[in-house]
Structure formats: C-alpha cells, structure tokens
Amino acid sequence: MVLARPEVAEAPAGNAGPRGRSPSRGKAFPRGAAARAALLALPVAFFALFFAFPVASIVGRGLRAGDSWHLGRIAEVVGRPDILGVLWFTLWQALASTGLTLLIALPGAYVLARLDFPGKDLLRAVVTVPFVLPTVVVGTAFLALLGRGGLLDALWGVRLDATVWAILLAHVFFNYAVVVRTVGGLWAQLDPRQEEAARVLGAGRFTAWRRVTLPALAPAVAAAALMVFLFTFTSFGVVQILGGPAYTTLEVEIYRQTAQVLDLPTAAVLTLVQFAAVGAILAVHARTVRRRETALRLVDPSHTAHRPRGAAQRALLGSVLATVGLLIAAPLAVLVERSFGGPGGYGLVFYRALQSAEASGGTFLVPPLEAVWNSLRYALAATAIALLVGSLAAAALALPRSASGKASTAGRVVRGFDALLMLPLGVSAVTVGFGFLITLDEPPLELRTSWILVPLAQALVGVPFVVRTMLPVLRAVDARLREAAAVLGASPLRVWREVDLPLVRRALLVAAGFAFAVSLGEFGATVFIARPDNPTLPVAVARLLGRPGELNYGQAMALSTILMLVCAAALLLLDRLRPDRSAGEF
C-alpha cells in the first residue's frame, strides 16, 4: 500500500536533486560504500538469520533427500491436476479481487482526496481498520454479514457464505484502504488547475480527466493494484474461513501440506512457486514505482479538496458513504453488536467476563484481558526491532549514489535489497514459522520457545512499512546540509542527530505507529509459533472461538471489539502525526 505511496513524495521534495552531485564525487564511492555496508550490516544479518535461513532450511528439507537435491519434484508437483487447480483458483480470484477492489475503492479514493466533508478523518481511519485486523476476526464478522441471518439475508434474502463472492468481497473489505491511501494520497496532491486548464482549452469534462488526471494517476493505480494482487494472491485466513472446503489458495495449500499432511516436498515446491510469483509481482511493482513521473505538479493537499458541488458530486459522496457503510462499517458493527449481546438483552456481561480467568473456564491461565497487555508488549518489542532494522536499511538505501560506473552495480545491489526487504509480506507465514522451528534450535539462537520469537516474526512484516515510510523522507534531506555540518567539524553521529533526526522525526513516529498497528493485528506468523501461555489478542480471539459456549463466543466478540478500537485509535493518531506534505501516507 503505503509501500508505494511514499515514493511519490520523492517528486515534490524537489531538493532531492543534489544527490549524486556530491562535491567529493571521486572519493565518494568507497566512502559511501563502506558507510552503506556498515548501515546494512544489521538489516542484512537480521534478514539472513530470521528470514532467509529459516525459509531456505525448510524448503531445503523438502527438496533434499540424503545429500542430493531433487529438483525434478518441482515439475512433478506443479504438473499434478489438483495443484494446477489450486494455482488456477489462486490466480483468478486474485485478479478478480483486484479488479473488484479497484472498481469499488477508486470512487472512495476520489472522495477522500478531493471532497471536504465533516468526519473525513474518521472515515479514513474506519476504512483502514480492516487492513490491520486479524483475518480470524474479519472472517467471523463477514460471516455475520453475508451468511445466514446476516444483513444481506435479512434485507434481500441473499446469502453468500461458502461462495467465491464472500471471498472477493472480504478481499475488497481488507484492501479498500490500500487503494484509497495509495491512489487517494497522490490524487489529493495533483494540481486541479491542470485539468481546469484543459477544460478552458475546450476539452470536455471526461476528456480532460482522461487526458490529464488519469495518466498522472496511472502509476499510483498500478502500484495499488499490484499490492492488492500481492495480498490477495497470498490470502490465507479469508479463504480458510469463508471459502469452505471447495476453495483453496496456494497459501492455504502450503499450510495444509506443511502443518497437516507433513508432505514437505510438495510444500517446498509450492513455496518456491509462490516465491517466484511474489518476486515477479515485486519486480513489476518496483518498476512501476521507478517509472513514476517526476514532472507531476504536486500541491499541498489542503488546497485541492473542496466541499461537494453539484448533484453529481453529492451523489458520488453518498454512494461512497453507502458502500463504506455496507462493506466495511457493517461487518465491524455486527461484531460490536454481538459483543454487547447476551441472553438477557444488551449488556456488558462478556466484557466483565474478560477480567477473570475463571470465567474463561481455563481457556487461559490468566484473565483474557491480559492478552491486551501481552499484545501491547509484543507490539512494542516488534516496533522497536522493526524501527531499528528498518531505519538502518532506509538510511543505507538513502545514501547518495555516486555517479561513477561502479555505482550502477551498487545501485542494483541496493535495489535488490530494497525488494528483498518486502519479500516477507508475500512469503507464507507457515513456511517462516516452521523454518524457525528447525533452525533456531541451538544456542545462542535457541529461540523456538522464547517470547522474543513473536516480536521477531512480527518485525519481519513491520520492516517493509518502516522502510517505505522513512526512505522518501531521508532521500529528501538536502545532502548539502550534511556536508555543511561535516565541514564545520561535526562527527557523523552528530550530523545525524543535528540534521537528519529533526527532519525525519515525524516520519519515524509514523513508521513506528504503523509497525505497531501491524504487529498488533498480526496473526499468521504468531499463530504458528509455539509460545508459553501468553496469547496475543488475535490468538486469544481464535482460541475463544475454538471452544463451545455462549460466554466464550461473546468474549471473543468483546476482545475483537477491543482490538478494533485499539487499532482505530492508533490509526487516528497516525493521521494527526503524518508529515504535512504527504497526506494519506501512513
């Protein structure tokens, strides 16, 4: 999402020009390379230890027999009709989900970018909440909406559970924010006068939009589409909960082959297939981002939005509000409603039950409410790790590139690492989790049963968001400021503290906030890691849902509601903190 968005800020920053024009160009390369290597050491070590090594080990376990590799298995597995069926379904549902998400969310992007109305900030936060909610909660909420007795059923007698429509709509629910934030963020900064100029010159309203605005938005739309495609291509929880036995994606199949069937060769091949697909998506994504025009005239978003004018704009605003209400607010509202429900009418029974271990009937050794504390603790640790690793990586990637021929090699390595940092978003959580199990089993890295494993896994997902948020801001820092400071005798650390830090502090806060929200809702990796009994919120919800009894079900709804509120609060706070020039960024 985001992932692409901040790159846009590169253009308006304008003062990115001096990079590569360092006065000490000749000597800059070795010095820059050493600095870059020093900065990259920790991120590289982190990814090698906690991502590449575990994933490679578990895949290797599947593809090696004795001392030799059995790569023939790849063709063998991929040729199986059932696997081909899974691949085909994974592909077309991702394409369909992406198309549907764009169709439904683009009007939303426009409305949030260009129209001004009361409650806009709240609306922006509401549409983003699903993105950080765990799928187990969303699946339950969605069943309540689309399933039997749900809102659709009550109004029109339509039931969509266990159909592919449930999956597609849930994907829209999850990824609406990706489009709204990525496209809307740019849209808000496009100068409306360009379109107006075209109209003055005689173009019709639609022609002006098609010839002026659309081309400017196209790269952002492509970037958003690719991110939605990535997320839906690797969809796990939604498909597991809403799909029923008939629908299986690659990610679900990897889980099944690894955790349930223990057919590691098949799982390894599928992991490689997914790896290749995700790699390709990220490569196209990186190109799209690079191709983004720098010639766009971007303006302060606060000047582009206006009150809705005319019937058409009011109708558009109305329909967007209705869509958001039905698709996003309604499932969340059902969740809240059920958390207050009870045998004797509405009340706080379930919330009160969360405070005692006894009421949970031994589901946990501690009151379920303690899961809130666990989640916060884990999320704080994960945020600290993601910030440390992500900022170092961003700082390295933002170092001035020297202009010599060698630089292009260095540039490629850097870009390669940049893409590598995003891979965890597309690699199956069960692969990472099971990789941890077989690799981190010896001191000093005997971490399999340590609590630190949860934040480490969550940080893997948080780092890409930190890098994407920090990178454009760091690149925009005028290199001449640093040079001036250095010339005046400041040490590198002092330069960082006096020049860079004040400029990036806000971006750092935003990155921290987002890493925090993502960690809070992270479910996939956390659920595959064995842990002493201190569950996170999403895990606690899943466990409560796994037991019979009204009180357990109600407590699951109540905990979900709490999680939702914490996420929404974090997001609202983020919107207040975001850097002025880049509305819509996380």
Add this chain to the structure above:
Amino acid sequence: MSTTKKIAVTALSALLGASTLAACGGGSGDGSAGADGGGSRTVTLVAHDSFNASPEVLEEFTEETGHTVRVLKSGDAVEALNKEILTKGSPQGDVFFGVDNTTLSRALGNDLFTPYEAEGLERVPEAVRLDPGRHRVTPVDSGDICVNYDRKYFADRDLAPPQTLDDLAEPAYRNLLVVENPERSSPGLGFLLGTAAAYGDDGWQDYWKKLRANGVKVVDSWEIAYNQEFSGSAGGRAAKGDRPLVVSYASSPPVEVLYAEPRPKTAPTGVSTGTCFRQIEAAGLLAGARNEAGGRALLDFLISKRFQEDMPLNMFVNPVAEDAELPPLFAEFGEVVAEPRTMAPEKIAENRDQWIQSWSSLVLR
C-alpha cells in the same frame, strides 16, 4: 583493503549484536521462560491448543516434585504432532501431549518417544492403553465424537432426534446435518472412521452416498460447524445457524450449560449416542528431552487422581484413571456413551489417507 575489513568487522559485530538482542529476549521473558540448562527444574509440556489445566493443580505438581511446568501450545493436534516430527531429536520440550488413536502410528513410526511406564498405570484399564507392553505413550483421556442435536428444534417439531448413524440417512432428517471435512479436522476424521467402523471397509462409501443424497453439509472446521452452522450452540444461535445436527463431542452439552448465564436447567443440546467414535489421547516422553526426570514425573502426574479429576472441566474429556470421579456437571448434563465405536491405530494408519481421498471424491466433488 581497509574498507573490506571494516565491512567484515561491522557485519560481524552487527551479527553479534543481533544475537545478543535475541539472547537477552530469551532470558528475560515471562518468569518461567528461563534457559533450559542441565540442572533446570522446569519441565516443558508441548501440547495442542486445547490443553488446559487449573493453575492450582500445576502448582501442586511443583510442590510435590520441585519441577515447574511450562506449557507450550503448539497448534491443533495434528499440527502440534507434525512439529514434533519435524524437530525430532531436538524437541521443543520434554513431554508431548495430544497424540491419539488416529495419529499414533505416525508418532511411533518416527520414534518420537522414549518408553516409560508411568506410575499408577495399573489404574488405567487395558482397553484404553494405546501401546500396551512397550509404553511409548501413556493414555491420559478419552472422548467421544458424536452427533449433537438441538433439543428445541426437535421439540418444536415434535420430531424424535436421530439416535443412530442409520437414522441420519432417513428423509426425516434431510438437510439437517453439518459435518467437518475429515481432511482438515479431527472430529471430522473421527466421524468418518466411525462410519468405516460401523459399515466396514466397503460399506461406508454407500453410507456416505446416502448422507450426501440426504443433504449433508461439509465445512472445514469444528469452529464453523459448531459455532456458525449448528442451531443448538450459543454461537450458532447468535449466528442464526440453521442445522440442528452437528458432529461434535459427547461432552459438548455440559459445556453449553457451564458457559451460559444464567445456567439453564437442562442442556440446550443432546447427544445421539448411537453415532459415537471413541478417541483416546495420550502423552509421551520426547526422545532427546532435556529434563527427563521432570518429564517422567509429569507423565505420572497426568494420570494421577488429582489431574484426572481436574481435566474434565478444563478440556471436556473423560478421565482414564478408574479412581477419578466425574464432576457433577458431567454427570448431570452429559450423556454416557455405552458402546462407542473404536478402531485399532494400525488399521487407521493403514487406511486413513486412502479413505480420506475416497471420501473427498465421493462427498466434495
């Protein structure tokens, strides 16, 4: 030259930094998560997510033996077992709980356990000892997978709830039953095995054809079947479930009572006692365990009267020790299954995968 060296030194120190960070984490977690050195008094029990025990009972174990129990929940039963197979020889803990008659052969075939004859095993009847003579696993509990019914639904319609597997294929119960996919869910697998035990290696397929013709619905997990589709459970009522018959456990009705507020006089659900398949769960001392003494003491404890009596209300299963008494709640609201179906673990091992495959092509496609 110096640049390369600098890079190497930086990389190395960063690596060390990362591992120090990690090591710090390992040491300073929740109080019990200390490093498992040789002289450790912590015994780690790896279990599936449904494992639960009262804190007081675990404290008693510590008082008696000096070992503190750390429970490590490792996913559902199959997933947890598969993780142990993956990490064979370098186990995450000392004792594994959660192997049952449907998965036993996989565990034994992989030599996961060190044989140990638990103290007090004589109080456990021969019938539930899964590995007689060799004692690689110790039976801990048993539970029956049975069709549950929604009492109100059948009372409202003056219809007798089904009692046997044959009943389920009757037209009177058309479109009423929801079952779990045996490929993905252990009650689903138990129910399939029950039908295979009842109708034989060939007959069960015909039975499932009849069930299919009678409108059986298949979902992926117990959670969805019970909490979303089943009209008799609290969750299902909230979700307006419309299937009054579900594959669950014989102990589910007492649970519906325990977690209702206020507690009803009768359980809202009942058990079709002629549909049951018996599952026996066991624990074993993991080969390569770091705290073998603690592990053995823990196995003894798992079949002690104290633990066995604590278990029913925590895991909703039946104790295996003959001297353990069932809590009143079970006696009052639960149903005793006189003749559940069973199947030898070897037979399950031999046929499981093939049966599941035939089942899928028969019922899902």
